[in-house]
Amino acid sequence: METGKNKAGDKSCFGNTELKKNNLLVISSSASNFLYSFIDLKSHQCVGLCSIIKKETSFSNPNDVLDLVKEQPDLLKGFVRTKIVFTNRECTLIPEEIFKEEDTKKYIDLLFPDTYSGNIHIMHLPSLENYLVYKIPVAIDEFYKESFPGVVFEHSTGNLLSTLSRISFLKKNTLIHVNFSQKSFEVVMCKKGKLLFYNSFEYQTSEEIAYYILFALKQWEIEPEEVMVSGELNPDSDELYWLKKYIPKVISFPVDELLPYPASIENPSNYIGLLNPEVCE
DSSP states (O other): OEEEEETTEEEEEEEOOSOOTTEEEEEEEOSSEEEEEEEETTTTEEEEEEEEEOSSSOTTSHHHHHHHHHHOGGGGSOOSEEEEEEOOSOEEEEETTTOOGGGHHHHHHHHOTTSOOEEEEEEEEGGGTEEEEEEEEHHHHHHHHHHSTTOEEEEHHHHHHHHHHHHHTTOSSOEEEEEEETTEEEEEEEETTEEEEEEEEEOSSTHHHHHHHHHHHHHTTOOOSOEEEEESOOTTOHHHHHHHHHSSOEEEOOGGGSOOOOTTOSOGGGGHHHHOGGGGO
């Protein structure tokens, strides 16, 4: 594993981050993290992954993203394909039967009226009979399109929901999943491929996490036997402490459902946005 500091922040790299002929470059950015991975399209496995954590400021600033990409020489090479997988709360699900493309701005502004102005993107989730609508800041959208011709945009929530829907067929009871980001988390409930519930929550204290999850379970009259977790957390975190206090069993996202990844990655579910098999589709 390679670690170090640069102007962008704390950087950790795993596996081989040297571009190969069949590599797909996947970039995933959130407010505090900038991640990228190289996926061998021939073997469908992640051969290298880098994580840059910036605590002082936000990667949502277009100038920060521009400077960061320029500082990563691996990202300036040519690629077979490039995907940008966004991770932010400014997204919403719209059922197919009521979705109208001309109303996409109305959908997102209704839930996030005070968010940044941005370009609207749509991700169709046919297995869930839903569309995911989300925003990308205009400057970041244009920068990626100019820097990576033919780039494909996706949202981490859409990929996560599709994967959990598939996994739920293997579960006898309702699959309950919590995916953590910095100061926010997503709750998903699926049963036999059907999406029952999805919502994202911001939180100030770790106790709020258990409250929101238990309230959602009460609404659906579900007595949970286990809750699956993924995202930015560690085994000793306060978030897991409060979940374990009220939930009989807390399990990690199954690694065999992820793309094969470098052995040096200790907590693969922290990088579920990059290691999700959906990004290869």
